[in-house]
Amino acid sequence: MENYPCDVIRNFSIIAHIDHGKSTLADRLLELTGTIEKKKIGRNLQVLDKLKVERERGITVKAQTASMLHTHEGRKHLLNLIDTPGHVDFAWEVSRSLAACEGALLLVDASQGVQAQSLSVFHSAKERGLKIIPILNKIDLPAAQPERIAAQIETIFGLDPSEIIKISAKTGLNAEAVLTAIVERIPPPRGSQTEPLKAFLFDSHFDTYRGVISLINLQHGVLRKGDKIASCHTRKKYEITEVGIMHPEETPIQALYPGQVGYIACNMKQSSEAHIGDTLHRVGAPVDPMPGFKPAKAMVFAGVFPIDNNDFPKLEESINRLALNDRSITVSRESSTALGQGCRLGFLGTLHMDVFRQRLEDEYDANIIITAPTVPYKVIYSRDDKEVLVSNPTDFPDVNDSTLRVKEVQEPIVKASIIVPEEYFGEMMDLCFSRRGEDLDHKYLDSGTASSSRIMLTCTLPLSEIVTDFFNQLKSRSSGFASFDYEDAGYKKSDLGKMTFLLNGKPVDALALIIHRSAQEIIGRQWVKKLHKVIPRQLFEVPIQAAVGKKVIARETLKALRADVTAGLYGGHYERKLKHLENQKEGKRQMKKLGKVDLPQEAFFDILRK
Ligand SMILES: Nc1nc2c(ncn2[C@@H]2O[C@H](COP(=O)(O)OP(=O)(O)OP(=O)(O)O)[C@@H](O)[C@H]2O)c(=O)[nH]1
Numbered sequence: 001m002e003n004y005p006c007d008v009i010r011n012f013s014i015i016a017h018i019d020h021g022k023s024t025l026a027d028r029l030l031e032l033t034g035t036i037e038k039k040k041i042g043r044n045l046q047v048l049d050k051l052k053v054e055r056e057r058g059i060t061v062k063a064q065t066a067s068m069l070h071t072h073e074g075r076k077h078l079l080n081l082i083d084t085p086g087h088v089d090f091a092w093e094v095s096r097s098l099a100a101c102e103g104a105l106l107l108v109d110a111s112q113g114v115q116a117q118s119l120s121v122f123h124s125a126k127e128r129g130l131k132i133i134p135i136l137n138k139i140d141l142p143a144a145q146p147e148r149i150a151a152q153i154e155t156i157f158g159l160d161p162s163e164i165i166k167i168s169a170k171t172g173l174n175a176e177a178v179l180t181a182i183v184e185r186i187p188p189p190r191g192s193q194t195e196p197l198k199a200f201l202f203d204s205h206f207d208t209y210r211g212v213i214s215l216i217n218l219q220h221g222v223l224r225k226g227d228k229i230a231s232c233h234t235r236k237k238y239e240i241t242e243v244g245i246m247h248p249e250e251t252p253i254q255a256l257y258p259g260q261v262g263y264i265a266c267n268m269k270q271s272s273e274a275h276i277g278d279t280l281h282r283v284g285a286p287v288d289p290m291p292g293f294k295p296a297k298a299m300v301f302a303g304v305f306p307i308d309n310n311d312f313p314k315l316e317e318s319i320n321r322l323a324l325n326d327r328s329i330t331v332s333r334e335s336s337t338a339l340g341q342g343c344r345l346g347f348l349g350t351l352h353m354d355v356f357r358q359r360l361e362d363e364y365d366a367n368i369i370i371t372a373p374t375v376p377y378k379v380i381y382s383r384d385d386k387e388v389l390v391s392n393p394t395d396f397p398d399v400n401d402s403t404l405r406v407k408e409v410q411e412p413i414v415k416a417s418i419i420v421p422e423e424y425f426g427e428m429m430d431l432c433f434s435r436r437g438e439d440l441d442h443k444y445l446d447s448g449t450a451s452s453s454r455i456m457l458t459c460t461l462p463l464s465e466i467v468t469d470f471f472n473q474l475k476s477r478s479s480g481f482a483s484f485d486y487e488d489a490g491y492k493k494s495d496l497g498k499m500t501f502l503l504n505g506k507p508v509d510a511l512a513l514i515i516h517r518s519a520q521e522i523i524g525r526q527w528v529k530k531l532h533k534v535i536p537r538q539l540f541e542v543p544i545q546a547a548v549g550k551k552v553i554a555r556e557t558l559k560a561l562r563a564d565v566t567a568g569l570y571g572g573h574y575e576r577k578l579k580h581l582e583n584q585k586e587g588k589r590q591m592k593k594l595g596k597v598d599l600p601q602e603a604f605f606d607i608l609r610k
Contacts, residue, residue, distance in 0.1 A: 191258025
């Protein structure tokens with residue numbers, strides 16, 4: 001590695017909207033540089049996307065990094081690709097990956113044009129002062145409009161059209177030009193061997209045998225096995241047990257030199273010790289830490305409960321093991337009278353939550369119930385202006401109870417941008433208004449009179465409105481054409497209340513919701529109807545009520561039972577009934593006594609799944 005001084009090193013990321021071909025281009029670059037063999041990636045198996053869920057959903061969840069060697073004008077260069085995940089929830093991972101680069105390839109699909117995330121990742125890269133190389137991908141597609149999209153890139157990003165490289169990552173057409181541009185246009189890192197050791201930690205994962213493996217970008221100094229290092233953040237000390245580069249798999253090396261990107265293993269036992277954005281230095285030779293990082297903030301919370309309560313220890317262990325590799329997830333225990341013992345998890349967003357659930361189910365075969373997602377609300381009390389963050393509806397106070405002296409409640413809001421063809425503009429406006437959107441604004445993205453021009457719509461929305469079903473609505477109401485991105489926009493005062501559901505006068509804690517006043521009646525009625533459908537009849541009449549504070553706003557009555565246990569269950573769905581009967585036969589069916597009401601776990605499943 002000592003043969004690769006800074007001037008032959010290039011550290012870069014590929015940034016793009018989801019599906020614009022980032023992983024495909026990464027594969028082509030690895031292939032062109034001989035880092036991987038061609039045959040390995042024949043069946044659309046992308047080397048950089050490793051997790052099963054990623055393949056199933058075709059998205060990158062966790063960033064993967066690879067080093068490659070490329071000869072340019074007779075000189076061998078070391079190119080370090082720092083891969084970034086491609087979804088709004090993971091904007092934080094993108095920003096930390098970018099901090100380890102000097103340049104970024106901005107990839108835009110020539111048939112779809114600039115999309116919402118193209119814009120947000122562009123701004124992120126620009127803020128960091130990275131050299132941006134615009135690339136138009138998928139020019140092999142019949143629907144590609146390279147000229148029109150190139151004009152878009154020029155007007156929206158202010159990039160020089162002559163700098164745009166037009167390629168097909170799939171066929172490999174012109175991909176060689178990308179390598180040349182990386183070497184010629186991206187500045188080399190600036191590091192020095194003589195300055196005190198300084199390494200930037202930008203990613204980490206957990207390995208069962210070696211403990212925490214951290215990816216680092218070495219700013220200064222030389223790092224070898226046996227070196228003693230310390231963290232600026234925690235001040236803990238470690239000894240390096242292995243140094244290597246990702247080529248693309250972990251490949252041990254003797255030493256890492258300034259400007260290089262690689263991995264280290266040290267005696268770090270817990271992933272919580274590896275702080276993303278931390279700076280490492282040699283023991284006894286402290287350095288100034290790299291500029292601070294915003295830590296990942298969980299913005300969506302949900303309870304996870306096992307269907308069978310005996311499974312809780314196993315579920316908890318699985319959750320902890322998965323969380324080891326994803327420190328943006330927060331985990332705490334939660335218990336509910338209705339659902340028993342479970343965990344409350346905090347996620348970056350709803351996709352993050354879905355991915356986690358799928359991993360739990362895939363890898364651990366877990367049979368679980370997830371409660372409705374909530375966002376963190378701020379409750380401010382008049383007594384000494386105390387501010388409490390509430391992310392579990394159970395803990396939300398009754399705002400009308402004057403003894404509690406709640407001064408106001410605030411909810412997190414986001415600044416959303418939606419890019420959509422003009423003909424769907426009206427639909428998108430409706431959607432935003434129906435989700436309490438404010439400050440709506442829009443602008444045309446195509447200059448001149450292009451047919452089917454595209455519009456960028458921006459507005460502020462409460463975060464709670466986009467964590468439930470917003471994305472699906474957006475896609476279905478725009479025939480799949482709208483793209484969406486959002487950023488944190490702080491907190492805002494809001495008229496919210498806690499809605500509880502009562503069975504036979506007893507509240508069911510797992511079903512509590514925090515809802516804006518304008519939607520309380522509608523949601524109350526909907527949920528009461530749903531409950532009425534899924535709760536089996538009992539030996540006595542059961543009132544099902546929705547209440548906000550002490551005020552009941554909706555009610556249905558479940559008539560007393562006469563004969564057959566399964567009659568009327570689930571609105572007569574045959575397979576459901578069959579499953580129900582089978583469960584009963586196996587004696588596995590769990591009944592929850594809520595007051596005097598028997599509520600099967602499956603009923604919760606049906607309500608919460610919606
Ligand atoms: N026709 C054509 N298809 C392409 C090209 N590049 C990528 N694709 C296809 O586009 C789809 C998305 O490509 P990916 O490389 O997975 O996209 P991505 O940007 O990595 O997606 P995320 O990892 O989710 O951000 C795949 O089906 C690719 O085969 C191209 O140049 N031409």
